[in-house]
Amino acid sequence: MAIKVDDPVAFAQISLMVQRAKHHLDAEVSLELSVEGTLDAGYAVYDNGDLYARVDTLDAVLDAVYMRIYRRAMELASLKGWLRVHGAVASLGARRVAVVGAGAAGKTTLSIGLLELGANVECDESFLTRNAQVVGVARRFHIKPGTLELMADSAWLRDVPTVGSLPVRVLDPSEHGFGWDLPVGPITDLIALRRTDEASRIEGSSAQVLVQEIIAQVFAVLEPRRVIVREAARLGASARCHVLYAGPDGVAPHLVKVLVTPPRVP
Amino acid sequence: MARSDLDVNEVPDGLIIYDGDSDRVHYLNHTAALIFCLCTGDADATAIAQAVRTSFSLEAAPDEAVASTLADFAREGLLA
Numbered sequence: 001m002a003i004k005v006d007d008p009v010a011f012a013q014i015s016l017m018v019q020r021a022k023h024h025l026d027a028e029v030s031l032e033l034s035v036e037g038t039l040d041a042g043y044a045v046y047d048n049g050d051l052y053a054r055v056d057t058l059d060a061v062l063d064a065v066y067m068r069i070y071r072r073a074m075e076l077a078s079l080k081g082w083l084r085v086h087g088a089v090a091s092l093g094a095r096r097v098a099v100v101g102a103g104a105a106g107k108t109t110l111s112i113g114l115l116e117l118g119a120n121v122e123c124d125e126s127f128l129t130r131n132a133q134v135v136g137v138a139r140r141f142h143i144k145p146g147t148l149e150l151m152a153d154s155a156w157l158r159d160v161p162t163v164g165s166l167p168v169r170v171l172d173p174s175e176h177g178f179g180w181d182l183p184v185g186p187i188t189d190l191i192a193l194r195r196t197d198e199a200s201r202i203e204g205s206s207a208q209v210l211v212q213e214i215i216a217q218v219f220a221v222l223e224p225r226r227v228i229v230r231e232a233a234r235l236g237a238s239a240r241c242h243v244l245y246a247g248p249d250g251v252a253p254h255l256v257k258v259l260v261t262p263p264r265v266p
Numbered sequence: 267m268a269r270s271d272l273d274v275n276e277v278p279d280g281l282i283i284y285d286g287d288s289d290r291v292h293y294l295n296h297t298a299a300l301i302f303c304l305c306t307g308d309a310d311a312t313a314i315a316q317a318v319r320t321s322f323s324l325e326a327a328p329d330e331a332v333a334s335t336l337a338d339f340a341r342e343g344l345l346a
Binding site for chain 1: 273275276277278279280282284286289291293295
């Protein structure tokens with residue numbers, strides 16, 4: 001993908017949406033976007049030379065660019081049989097965990113916690129699955145103010161830049177000393193993430209419970225429902241299933257780490 | 267007899283069945299899955315109950331439970 005931006009202010013902001021994850025899939029489609037104009041005169045966004053949007057604000061430019069790229073990418077993914085699911089994916093050693101959860105369930109907070117525990121966190125918002133294979137959707141992690149409050153001890157998060165006028169910081173792990181790899185492959189563990197006001201805990205669960213959760217967290221694009229059910233069942237059948245209740249104690253990432261990398265007993 | 271146009275997906279704890287006509291998803295545990303798989307048109311409720319008894323090493327055939335399950339299947343539109 002190539003983006004040409006005339007205005008230095010818009011360029012600086014759009015640059016904050018670029019991520020430098022290590023990809024393992026070959027690019028199949030090339031997008032060429034261009035942003036013309038200035039903050040004073042307004043902006044025009046073009047997709048392969050065709051006018052896509054005329055907007056007046058920097059936030060609107062960012063939204064237009066972001067939505068165009070991801071909408072096209074997800075449509076292509078859907079056409080190729082990939083199902084997009086609201087969730088996070090992380091690798092710890094030989095084990096790979098997909099965490100499925102609704103908005104505000106705590107996926108980003110959990111993801112950052114796992115990052116600090118040494119995991120390769122591939123995504124915090126959504127992943128694609130097909131035939132029980134999983135790949136994280138390459139997008140900077142969006143850290144909302146609530147996450148910052150919960151992770152007050154993680155001072156390094158305050159160095160993560162914000163983008164636009166929203167109080168959301170956009171994290172590229174590779175810019176802060178962490179690796180960021182996006183492998184394509186199976187998972188070993190599947191977790192349904194739920195928020196609790198009590199102490200964090202993790203429990204074994206069944207494929208059927210997790211499949212219901214996956215179906216509820218699908219971003220349906222073009223695929224028929226039977227495909228959604230089929231791919232959710234394949235993923236649910238492929239891994240050990242658990243439910244993680246994440247409380248305000250910050251213990252949830254540790255529970256995940258112990259789950260997939262149990263300490264050795266001497 | 268089980269409908270042949272259903273999307274049947276096997277998972278470790280049973281079956282997940284999608285009915286395109288009603289746009290509904292059905293979750294069957296191991297026992298219900300076994301009963302469903304036995305709905306081939308060749309066996310009646312009594313024979314199915316005997317098969318369940320054998321599979322789970324039960325002392326008696328669970329006739330009532332099987333009949334109830336089959337009634338559920340019929341009500342949910344899973345049978346032809």
